[in-house]
Amino acid sequence: MIRAIVTGTGSALPANRVSNADLAERVDTSDEWIVERTGIRFRHIAAEHETTSSLATDAARAAIAAAGLEPGQIDLIVLATATPDQTFPATATKVQAALGIDDCVAFDVAAVCSGFLYAVQVADSMLRAGVHRRALVIGAETFSRILDWEDRTTCVLFGDGAGAIVLEAQDDSDGRGILSTRLHADGRHNQLLYVDGGPSTTGTVGKLRMKGKEVFRHAVVNLAAVMGESLDLAGLTPADVDWVVPHQANARILDATARKLSLAPEKVVVTVDRHANTSAASVPLALDVAVKDGRIKRGDIVVLEAMGGGFTWGAAVVRW
Structure with missing residues (x-):
């Protein structure tokens, strides 16, 4: 394979x-x-x-x-x-x-x-x-x-x-690499997190708009669910996870998601304090930090996850 x-x-x-x-x-x-x-x-x-x-x-x-x-x-x-x-x-x-x-x-x-x-x-x-x-x-x-x-x-x-x-x-001689991925989208929630402009509508770039409380609620539920799905696809459980590298949107979302999956907080890579929410860049930014400081080691099970406007959300399980 x-x-x-x-x-x-x-x-x-x-x-x-x-x-x-x-x-x-x-x-x-x-x-x-x-x-x-x-x-x-x-x-x-x-x-x-x-x-x-x-x-x-x-x-x-x-x-x-x-x-x-x-x-x-x-x-x-x-x-x-x-x-x-x-x-x-x-x-x-x-x-x-x-x-x-x-x-x-x-x-x-x-x-x-x-x-x-x-x-x-x-x-x-x-x-x-x-x-x-x-x-x-x-x-x-x-x-x-x-x-x-x-x-x-x-x-x-x-x-x-x-x-x-x-x-x-x-x-696949040693079991390393991307073991599973799972993606979702639900366009019914467009107005909860969006930009109010675009080439075919306003002809402008527009500005970001967000209803924070509603986004928070969906994020915790969706992220916990998709992480569970991706682990199931890989034949693993939360107990097998060495590190979670989440989308760095809000520390409270990270904490709530970890609790929902009964993951120890120390297994979650957190960089939101230093980078804030960098959207599509936040997962690879946090991943690079954890690789460079030596936390993530060869053979570790690493779960990547994120949710964004659309809504879109997804997760991937990687054996490092």
Whole structure:
């Protein structure tokens, strides 16, 4: 059996790190208010010259280097983003050009905060089908470009950044790789988390809008369910899990989801305090942190999960 093995991770953050106290100087909020409700302490905000593609390229270079490869050895790029550089072409093609790759398959996936999980399943399927050998899967966002900085209930929650992994098709000789993935979508909840603009409706980019309490309730239920489904598909139980790398939206969602699955809090990788919600970038960003600091080791069972606007949600089980 051919499986997609994670051979490298990487991440990139804008240089400008903004604290809650910094935000309080321009928005009616406070460090105490933000920390109590979200667990967020810092976020990174892109400068004018920093874009989704530039952050994605930096994360991609780091992941490729960690995998011991050269950019030309990548033959598939799947980039998840809700904040592309342009309406078209795909931001993935800008990353391809920046990496100096003359020809490979490159396209974007749009599933907001779940985008990275969607991109992982797409790349995993293409690798296992034998169509490609090495894939670069990226989650990258500049959410600061679509925030309403007059709305203190949303603008404090998000940040910018990018994370990437390299997946390589290898023979399943030691049981490593992506063991299962499970994705969902339910478009009936569009108005709970959305952007109020678009090319075919308003002709504008629009701003993010969210009904936080309703999103919170759906997130806890859906994330616990899809994690259970993905573990069932892999023939595993929560007791087998070494690490959960969740979408970094809100510390309270992370805690509630862990309790629902009876997972020990220390098994959950948390970076929301330092990165805030970076949408499609949040899972690969947190993953890179846990790999680089040595928590995630070869052979560990790692569960990735996320939920975002749409609603979309999903999970993947990986043996590292």
